[in-house]
Amino acid sequence: xxxxxxxxxxxxxxxxxxxxxxxxxxxxxxxxxxxxxxxxxxxxxxxxxxxxxxxxxxxxxxxxxxxxxxxxxxxxxxxxxxxxxxxxxxxxxxxxxxxxxxxxxxxxxxxxxxxxxxxxxxxxxxxxxxxxxxxxxxxxxxxxxxxxxxx
Amino acid sequence: xxxxxxxxxxxxxxxxxxxxxxxxxxxxxxxxxxxxxxxxxxxxxxxxxxxxxxxxxxxxxxxxxxxxxxxxxxxxxxxxxxxxxxxxxxxxxxxxxxxxxxxxxxxxxxxxxxxxxxxxxxxxxxxxxxxxxxxxxxxxxxxxxxxxxxxxxxxxxxxxxxxxxxxxxxxxxxxxxxxxxxxxxxxxxxxxxxxxxxxxxxxxxxxxxxxxxxxxxxxxxxxxxxxxxxxxxxxxxxxxxxxxxxxxxxxxxxxxxxxxxxxxxxxxxxxxxxxxxxxxxxxxxxxxxxxxxxxxxxxxxxxxxxxxxxxxxxxxxxxxxxxxxxxxxxxxxxxxxxxxxxxxxxxxxxxxxxxxxxxxxxxxxxxxxxxxxxxxxxxxxxxxxxxxxxxxxxxxxxxx
Numbered sequence: 001x002x003x004x005x006x007x008x009x010x011x012x013x014x015x016x017x018x019x020x021x022x023x024x025x026x027x028x029x030x031x032x033x034x035x036x037x038x039x040x041x042x043x044x045x046x047x048x049x050x051x052x053x054x055x056x057x058x059x060x061x062x063x064x065x066x067x068x069x070x071x072x073x074x075x076x077x078x079x080x081x082x083x084x085x086x087x088x089x090x091x092x093x094x095x096x097x098x099x100x101x102x103x104x105x106x107x108x109x110x111x112x113x114x115x116x117x118x119x120x121x122x123x124x125x126x127x128x129x130x131x132x133x134x135x136x137x138x139x140x141x142x143x144x145x146x147x148x149x150x151x
Numbered sequence: 152x153x154x155x156x157x158x159x160x161x162x163x164x165x166x167x168x169x170x171x172x173x174x175x176x177x178x179x180x181x182x183x184x185x186x187x188x189x190x191x192x193x194x195x196x197x198x199x200x201x202x203x204x205x206x207x208x209x210x211x212x213x214x215x216x217x218x219x220x221x222x223x224x225x226x227x228x229x230x231x232x233x234x235x236x237x238x239x240x241x242x243x244x245x246x247x248x249x250x251x252x253x254x255x256x257x258x259x260x261x262x263x264x265x266x267x268x269x270x271x272x273x274x275x276x277x278x279x280x281x282x283x284x285x286x287x288x289x290x291x292x293x294x295x296x297x298x299x300x301x302x303x304x305x306x307x308x309x310x311x312x313x314x315x316x317x318x319x320x321x322x323x324x325x326x327x328x329x330x331x332x333x334x335x336x337x338x339x340x341x342x343x344x345x346x347x348x349x350x351x352x353x354x355x356x357x358x359x360x361x362x363x364x365x366x367x368x369x370x371x372x373x374x375x376x377x378x379x380x381x382x383x384x385x386x387x388x389x390x391x392x393x394x395x396x397x398x399x400x401x402x403x404x405x406x407x408x409x410x411x412x413x414x415x416x417x418x419x420x421x422x423x424x425x426x427x428x429x430x431x432x433x434x435x436x437x438x439x440x441x442x443x444x445x446x447x448x449x450x451x452x453x454x455x456x457x458x459x460x461x462x463x464x465x466x467x468x469x470x471x472x473x474x475x476x477x478x479x480x481x482x483x484x485x486x487x488x489x490x491x492x493x494x495x496x497x498x499x500x501x502x503x504x505x506x507x508x509x510x511x512x513x514x515x516x517x518x519x520x521x522x523x524x525x526x527x528x529x530x531x532x533x534x535x536x537x538x539x540x541x542x543x544x545x546x547x548x549x550x551x
Contacts, residue, residue, distance in 0.1 A: 022482045023241050052368045054487065055513035057498050073485050073496065073513070077368070077382070080389050084485055084498075106371030109521035132198035132550060142206050 002026045003047040004074075004083045011041055017088075025084060032070070032087040032097045039085070039103045042074060050074035050083070053104040058114035061088075062144045068095035068120055089120065099125035117142035161187055166532070170199050176273065176539060177546030181523070185532060193527040193535060195520055200550040208510040212476025213239050213313055216510065221307040223512060224548040227266040228307040229298070230490045231512075233259050237392055238486035238497035239313045242479040245446045250439035251315045252394045257328070257432035258301065258310060260425040264335070265294040266491035266543075267418050267425075271342060274415075274540035278355045286341045293331050300324050313477065314452045315445025325433065332430045339422060347419070356411035360526045360538040363409060370522040374493025374515055375421060376542065379405040379414030386489040398431050400424045411541040418543070451477055476505035492516055492543050516548035 005028060008016050015038060017029040030038055042050045052075045059069035072085040089095040099122035101107045111122040112131040119140035122128055130137060139146055169180040178199035184191040204223060208216045220235045221228040233255060240247065268291040272284035295305040300321055302308040310317050346352045362372070367380040377384060385402040387395040403420035405413030445452040449468050458465035481503040487496035493515030500509040519542045526538050 023244060023484055025484050027483060051365075052373075053371055054485075054494060054496055055498065055511065055518075057509070057511035059500070059509060061508075071498065071511075073498065077384055082390070082485070084483070104371070105366075105369045105525075106518055106521060109517065113517075132201045134198070141203060144209075146206075148206065148210055 002083065003045075003079070003081070004028065004042055004050070007041060007045050007048055008038065012038055025082070027084040027086055029086040029088070032089055035070075035087055036098045036100055036103065039072070039100045042083075042085070043103055047079075048081075049076045049078040050081075052077060053100075053106050053110075054082075056100075056107060056110035056114060058118035058120055058142065060118060060142065060144045065092055066090055067092040068118065070097055070114065070120065072100070094121070095119070096121040096123055098123050099128075101125055116140070119143065163191060168535075170196075176544055177549075179520075179539070179544070179546050179549070181535070181539075183527075183532065183535065188531050188533075190527045190530055190532060190535060193524050195523050197517075197520065197546070197549050200546045202547075202551065204551045205510050205512060208507055210506065212505050213479070213507065214473075214476060216507070217312070218307070218309060220512075221309055222547060223514060223551055224266075224490065224492065224495075224516070224545050225306060226269050226545050227262045227491045229258050229262050229310060230266075230488070231495065232309065232311045233393075234486060234488040234490070234495050234497050235510075236311050236313050237488065238484055238499050239477075239479065241484045241486050242482060242499055242501055243313075243451060243477070244480075245314060245448055245451055247315045247446050248439075248443045249394065250436060250441075251444045253432050253435045253439065254316060254320060254444070255311060255393055256395065256398070257429055257436065258298070258308070260428045260432065261294050261297060261328075261331075263425045263491040264422050264429075265291045267422050268294075270418060270491075270540075270543040271346075274543070275346060275352075277536050277540045278352070280346060280349070280352060283342050283345050286338070286345070290331075290335065290338050297324070297328060297331065300327065312445065312452075314448065319442055319444050320436070325437070328429070328433055332426060332433065335426045336423060339419075339426075343419065346415070353412060355537055356415060356541070358408070359411045359530070359534050360541055361408065361410045362522075362526065366525075367409070370525065371518040372493070372522070373518070374489060374491070375414055375417045376493055376515075376519055378403065379417045380409035381405070381407045386487060386494060390487075392486075392488060397435070398428050400428050411537050414541050478503060478505050487513065490515060492545070492548065493519070512551055514548045514551060516542070516544040516546075517551075520544055520549055 005019050015030045020027045042048050054073035057071040066088040068089045070087050075082050114120050116130040164185045166183045166185050170178040180196040182194045204219045220231040223231045268287040272287035275283040298308045299305050302310040362380045364381045367377045403417050405417040454465035454468050459469045479501045483500040485498045487494050496513035498511040502508045527535050
C-alpha cells in the first residue's frame with residue numbers, strides 16, 4: 001500500500017473518504033475540515049516527506065453536489081513519490097477551506113488564484129485577494145456557470 | 152551591501168515598475184516599496200496576459216486544446232504540447248511507438264536549448280551585457296529553422312499529436328540536425344567566454360537572489376531554479392517519461408551558493424547536456440522504422456490519408472475523430488514534465504466525454520514569481536532586475 005495512504009489511515013481514519021488508483025496515480029479524497037493537519041502530517045511524516053507542493057487546483061463539479069473541490073498535487077523528493085489529495089467542500093453557496101499557506105509557502109499564490117477564478121475562500125490565508133483578474137472584477141471566471149463569451 | 156545598510160532611514164516611496172518595461176519579460180508590473188534604493192517589499196501584479204486557456208479547454212475537444220497549449224510558454228511552444236499529449240495519453244492508457252518518443256525527445260531538447268538561449272540573451276541584456284544576445288540568437292535561429300522543417304512553423308510548431316506526431320521527420324532534417332549538434336559546443340564556448348569569468352557579470356549575479364535548498368522546495372521551485380540551490384532533482388531522471396531512461400545525461404547543480412550566478416551555471420551546463428541528448432536521440436531515431444510515428448488505435452489516431460480517400464470505414468473514422476473527438480475514460484491524472492523552466496504539470500479530469508471536465512496547468516513561471524517578494528526584500532532595486540532575469544519567467548506562462 002502507498003505510504004501516504006497508510007499514514008492517513010493510521011492517523012486520520014475518519015477523514016479518508018476514498019482512495020483511487022488510476023493509471024498509476026494515487027488520489028486520496030479526504031474530508032476538508034482537518035486539511036491543515038493532514039497536510040502537515042504528510043509533509044513531516046518520516047515515510048512520506050511531501051515537502052514539495054506541485055500545485056493546487058480548484059474544481060467546479062457542477063451540476064454535481066458538493067459542487068466545489070480543491071486538489072493538491074504533492075511530491076516527495078525522498079521517495080520520488082507523488083500523490084493527489086482531494087477535498088470536496090460542503091457549502092455550494094460559500095465554499096471555504098482552511099489555507100495551507102503556512103504548511104507550504106508556495107500555496108499562497110495557488111490559493112489566491114483559486115479564490116480569484118473559482119470563488120473558494122481560504123480561511124487564514126495571509127493575503128487573499130484577486131491575482132489574475134483586476135481587483136474590481138465581478139464574478140469568478142472559471143466557474144462552470146460563468147459564460148465563455150459575450151461579456 | 153554593508154555601506155548601504157548603515158545609511159540613514161528615509162521616507163519610503165512606492166515605485167511602479169512595468170507593466171511594459173524592457174526588463175519585465177513581457178507584461179509584468181511590480182509595485183516596489185522602496186527605502187532609498189533598498190526594497191522593503193515587492194508585489195508583482197500579474198494577469199495582463201491571462202487568456203483563460205484552462206477555461207477554453209473545457210469547451211473544446213482534446214485535439215483542439217493543442218494550439219492553446221503551444222501558447223502557454225511561447226518560448227518553448229512544443230514542450231507544452233509534449234506535457235499535454237503525455238497527460239491525455241496517460242488518461243487513455245496508450246503508449247506511442249519508440250520512434251515517435253525519440254523524435255519528441257529530440258524536438259523538446261532542441262526547444263530547451265532555444266529557451267535557455269533566449270534566457271541567456273535577455274538576462275545578459277538586462278544586466279548590461281549586450282553581446283551574448285547576438286550570439287545566443289544566432290543559434291536559436293538555427294533551432295527555429297529546424298522547427299520550421301518539421302512543421303512549417305517556428306515558434307509554435309504544433310508537431311505533436313495525442314497518440315504520436317503529425318508527420319514523420321522530413322527529408323534533409325537529420326543532416327541539418329547533425330550539423331547543429333556538432334557545431335553547438337563550439338558556439339556554447341562563445342557565451343562561456345563572454346560571461347562566465349566576466350568580472351562585471353560576476354558582481355551583478357554572485358550573492359544576488361540566494362535561496363537555500365529547503366526554502367526552494369518550500370516555495371515550489373523546480374527545474375534549474377531548484378538545482379541552482381542544490382536540489383538534486385530532475386524529472387527526466389527521477390520520474391522518466393517518453394523513454395528518457397534510455398538516455399545518458401548528467402544533472403548539473405551549479406556552485407551550491409543558490410544565487411543568480413549558480414543558476415546561470417546550471418542553465419549553461421544544461422544546454423550541453425541537452426545537446427548530448429539530442430545527439431543520442433538522432434542515433435536512436437536512425438535505428439527505428441521510418442513512418443512508425445503514432446499508435447495503431449483507431450480511437451486515438453487518424454487513419455493514413457490515402458486510406459481516407461479510398462476506404463469508407465477510414466473516412467468515417469477520420470470524420471468522427473475530427474468532429475466528435477477522442478473520448479478518454481472517466482478519471483483524473485496528473486502528468487508533469489521537466490520543461491526548460493521547471494516542472495510543468497497537467498491535471499486533467501475526464502468525465503468520459505469528448506471535452507475535458509477540467510484542465511489545470513501548473514506552470515513553473517507562476518510558481519517562482521510568487522517568491523519574488525521573498526528574494527527582493529532588503530536588496531537593491533537594480534538587483535530585482537537580475538532576479539526577474541534569473542527566474543526565466545515568461546508572462547504568458549505565468550498568466551495562462
